[in-house]
Amino acid sequence: MLILTCPCCGVTGEETEFHQGGEAHLKRFGPGASDDEFHTYMFAKENPKGVHFERWRHNNGCGKWFHAARDTVTLEVYGTYPAQTLEPPKEIRDAITAKRPGWTWREFA
Amino acid sequence: MSEAVTPLNGARFEGLATIEDAGLTGMITLRGDLASKEVKDAVQKAVGLDIPAQRQAVSGQGSAVLWMSPDELLLICAYDSVSQTIATLEEALKGQHFLAVNVSDARTYLHLSGAGARETLAKLCPVDLSEAAFTPGMFRRTRMAQVPAAFWLDEAGTFHLICFRSVADYAFNLLKTAALPGGEVEIYG
Numbered sequence: 001m002l003i004l005t006c007p008c009c010g011v012t013g014e015e016t017e018f019h020q021g022g023e024a025h026l027k028r029f030g031p032g033a034s035d036d037e038f039h040t041y042m043f044a045k046e047n048p049k050g051v052h053f054e055r056w057r058h059n060n061g062c063g064k065w066f067h068a069a070r071d072t073v074t075l076e077v078y079g080t081y082p083a084q085t086l087e088p089p090k091e092i093r094d095a096i097t098a099k100r101p102g103w104t105w106r107e108f109a
Numbered sequence: 110m111s112e113a114v115t116p117l118n119g120a121r122f123e124g125l126a127t128i129e130d131a132g133l134t135g136m137i138t139l140r141g142d143l144a145s146k147e148v149k150d151a152v153q154k155a156v157g158l159d160i161p162a163q164r165q166a167v168s169g170q171g172s173a174v175l176w177m178s179p180d181e182l183l184l185i186c187a188y189d190s191v192s193q194t195i196a197t198l199e200e201a202l203k204g205q206h207f208l209a210v211n212v213s214d215a216r217t218y219l220h221l222s223g224a225g226a227r228e229t230l231a232k233l234c235p236v237d238l239s240e241a242a243f244t245p246g247m248f249r250r251t252r253m254a255q256v257p258a259a260f261w262l263d264e265a266g267t268f269h270l271i272c273f274r275s276v277a278d279y280a281f282n283l284l285k286t287a288a289l290p291g292g293e294v295e296i297y298g
């Protein structure tokens with residue numbers, strides 16, 4: 001069971017109050033993107049054992065989307081941050097480094 | 110004109126807590142920039158109440174303003190004054206980016222009172238409802254068993270609960286089952 005804090009309304013609730021919305025920080029190419037780029041955007045997803053970044057929605061609460069950094073092995077949540085960001089904020093990355101030195105996820109480390 | 114009825118039509122149950130249909134109530138969804146002076150003034154004009162802080166409810170006589178999300182409020186007023194209240198909001202917010210919609214008939218509104226009210230609700234919602242954690246004036250949107258619900262607590266210790274009209278029957282039976290005598294947990298003393 002994950003315990004997440006919604007950065008939009010501040011509620012700290014359990015997983016069942018939220019809904020997972022796939023991988024975070026996906027980059028969509030185009031218009032005029034190549035088939036390869038679209039294929040990557042559409043299908044090439046991370047499936048890590050360890051640090052992972054996801055989108056979540058507070059669907060039984062305020063209804064807003066946000067990002068969460070968590071660990072797929074320990075189910076620890078490193079932090080949540082607003083959806084309106086292109087990369088994890090520094091404090092989230094620092095929190096992960098404190099627990100998992102040397103972690104990488106796509107282009108982030 | 111057809112006669113308006115609530116989905117539960119005055120249903121009432123007395124067990125560990127008293128669950129009752131709150132009757133026809135006017136509800137208006139207001140979306141906009143909650144930090145703006147215009148919205149603040151419009152709400153004041155429409156229901157005579159201030160805008161609540163994050164996850165709070167502000168109640169008056171037969172009216173309330175509930176904090177639904179960072180850009181959404183739910184205004185509670187008398188059922189037959191909804192069009193008047195919306196007209197007031199629209200007049201006050203002319204030219205602003207906003208939305209005011211009558212959702213009175215889209216919701217079920219219940220009252221939950223009595224000594225076992227906290228416990229009854231706590232059986233169904235993943236929320237800490239102890240007296241220390243959930244105090245009067247707090248407003249919480251969450252999950253009640255399988256459906257979304259929202260509730261707030263007034264000074265008299267009564268929970269005001271709102272969920273969708275389509276799940277009214279389910280919600281009432283759910284609360285009824287949780288409040289059946291013999292099911293005391295007494296976790297909150």
